[in-house]
Amino acid sequence: MSGNLQRILEGRGPIRTVGVIGMGYVGIPAAALFADATAFKVVYGFQRDSKSSGYKIAMLSAGESPLKGEEPGLEALLSKVTAAGKFRCTADFSRIAECDAVTLAIQTPFANPKDLIPDFTPLVEGLRNAGRFLTPGTLVVLESTVTPGTTTGMARKILEEESGLVAGEDFCLAHAPERVMVGRLLQNIREHDRIVGGIDDVSTGRACELYGPVLTKGTLIPMSATAAEVTKTAENTFRDLQIAAANQLALYCEAMGINFYDVRAGIDSLKGEGITRAILWPGAGVGGHCLTKDTYHLERGVGELGPGALDWPDDLASLYLTSRRINDFMPTHMLHLTASALAQAGKDTKAPLKGATIALLGWAFLNDSDDARNTPSAPFFEAACAAGATVRIHDPWVDPATAPDIPAGADITRDLNAVLTGADAVVVFAGHREYRALRPAEVKALCGGDHPAIVDGRNVVEPDAWTGQGFVYRGIGRGDKNGQRPGTRTNPV
Ligand code: SAJ
Numbered sequence: 001m002s003g004n005l006q007r008i009l010e011g012r013g014p015i016r017t018v019g020v021i022g023m024g025y026v027g028i029p030a031a032a033l034f035a036d037a038t039a040f041k042v043v044y045g046f047q048r049d050s051k052s053s054g055y056k057i058a059m060l061s062a063g064e065s066p067l068k069g070e071e072p073g074l075e076a077l078l079s080k081v082t083a084a085g086k087f088r089c090t091a092d093f094s095r096i097a098e099c100d101a102v103t104l105a106i107q108t109p110f111a112n113p114k115d116l117i118p119d120f121t122p123l124v125e126g127l128r129n130a131g132r133f134l135t136p137g138t139l140v141v142l143e144s145t146v147t148p149g150t151t152t153g154m155a156r157k158i159l160e161e162e163s164g165l166v167a168g169e170d171f172c173l174a175h176a177p178e179r180v181m182v183g184r185l186l187q188n189i190r191e192h193d194r195i196v197g198g199i200d201d202v203s204t205g206r207a208c209e210l211y212g213p214v215l216t217k218g219t220l221i222p223m224s225a226t227a228a229e230v231t232k233t234a235e236n237t238f239r240d241l242q243i244a245a246a247n248q249l250a251l252y253c254e255a256m257g258i259n260f261y262d263v264r265a266g267i268d269s270l271k272g273e274g275i276t277r278a279i280l281w282p283g284a285g286v287g288g289h290c291l292t293k294d295t296y297h298l299e300r301g302v303g304e305l306g307p308g309a310l311d312w313p314d315d316l317a318s319l320y321l322t323s324r325r326i327n328d329f330m331p332t333h334m335l336h337l338t339a340s341a342l343a344q345a346g347k348d349t350k351a352p353l354k355g356a357t358i359a360l361l362g363w364a365f366l367n368d369s370d371d372a373r374n375t376p377s378a379p380f381f382e383a384a385c386a387a388g389a390t391v392r393i394h395d396p397w398v399d400p401a402t403a404p405d406i407p408a409g410a411d412i413t414r415d416l417n418a419v420l421t422g423a424d425a426v427v428v429f430a431g432h433r434e435y436r437a438l439r440p441a442e443v444k445a446l447c448g449g450d451h452p453a454i455v456d457g458r459n460v461v462e463p464d465a466w467t468g469q470g471f472v473y474r475g476i477g478r479g480d481k482n483g484q485r486p487g488t489r490t491n492p493v
Pocket of ligand 1: 235282289365
């Protein structure tokens with residue numbers, strides 16, 4: 001870092017014009033909040049005029065949000081800042097030359113769900129566009145979740161190549177990871193603490209100048225760019241780890257014939273000074289676009305940034321990768337529970353799934369949500385079909401026309417009666433409110449058999465109410481009820 005950059009910034013003055021590249025669920029609320037801040041004069045929302053998302057330009061220019069689902073306050077804020085002339089959406093990336101600060105809010109999905117390698121193509125294109133029109137003193141901030149080392153590595157390299165400028169000398173560069181959740185975008189940006197990591201102190205300081213005006217409850221947490229990248233990936237890695245710990249304990253409780261939820265309540269009761277027990281919930285699996293990939297970003301980062309520097313026990317797998325494997329095992333466990341219940345209900349014990357009709361309830365990865373990215377229902381569906389079952393899928397929230405990566409042959413319907421009619425097994429994968437309201441007697445009448453199976457992956461049904469109606473019950477963590485004879489309330493022998 002030289003005094004050169006500081007001098008350029010002093011000559012340039014405070015940030016007044018802001019650019020946000022990527023009009024998605026991260027970029028749109030961020031741009032609206034920057035535009036609403038009195039500190040800034042005007043905000044450009046940069047959006048490629050592509051076939052798939054070019055429509056957003058006209059909508060946003062009219063002050064309308066192209067985002068699906070309820071986002072409290074966003075529509076009104078967009079309308080306000082557009083009418084005030086403080087926000088403009090454009091495909092003209094050359095206007096980046098007018099910006100004192102440019103943020104990149106471009107997602108980094110898997111190239112394909114199997115190899116877990118992120119597809120940085122869209123981010124690289126955004127970086128090239130930013131670099132092409134970069135001017136001395138501009139601040140560039142990556143908000144996308146990236147592998148640690150990306151900001152000081154690939155991003156810096158592309159920006160310097162395209163601009164002919166030098167990061168830390170001629171322009172500022174930082175990473176400020178987004179921490180937004182759908183349904184509370186504006187609130188999250190305003191109220192979550194904001195990690196701000198520059199490649200040097202001047203960049204960190206300039207990034208704090210950009211984000212400070214949009215925070216209400218949140219505070220700025222300055223650090224290095226790489227530390228910011230590790231913070232983001234690690235905060236999701238730790239959540240995945242906590243879920244895996246709950247899943248492993250649930251599997252232990254099933255094996256020992258006890259109720260995980262009693263144990264959880266017991267553990268949770270330990271309170272007091274300095275005592276923390278963050279025990280989460282076991283379930284049919286972990287989906288979504290955060291927890292399923294951020295561990296791999298972190299693991300790649302330590303592999304690239306610290307090759308040979310990591311002191312780790314010989315032949316011991318990463319705890320974080322082991323957690324990913326535990327969570328990815330849960331759909332398989334659901335299949336094992338389903339097979340076990342069908343065998344108990346009288347199906348061929350050697351191949352209970354073969355020829356069985358399964359009602360798969362829930363395609364979304366999250367309760368009461370239409371989001372199906374990396375859903376754990378998909379591997380269950382594929383494995384059950386491979387075992388010879390017929391699987392009918394219900395989800396009251398997911399739109400089959402827009403859900404990503406739906407496997408061949410998977411038809412998602414909102415007709416619950418049709419899915420339940422004639423089913424040998426009812427398997428709950430999402431804790432949608434509709435499934436908590438299921439009445440066992442009505443479901444039994446639709447299934448038609450003497451002892452259909454109910455397999456509960458989200459702890460939404462009460463076991464005795466279902467076994468009392470003749471169902472064979474299985475539930476994750478319910479070692480006290482799994483195998484209980486239909487019509488009885490006694491523990492399995
Ligand atoms: N899950 C469990 N047990 C739990 C919690 C979740 O099995 O105790 C499963 C869910 O069913 C789902 C998956 O894990 O399939 C992910 O659930 P999530 O609640 O973590 O939701 P995400 O994937 O949308 O995570 C986002 C993340 N937010 C950001 O990256 C900005 C995460 O950091 C948040 O902690 C999380 O939302 C949240 O708490 O809502």
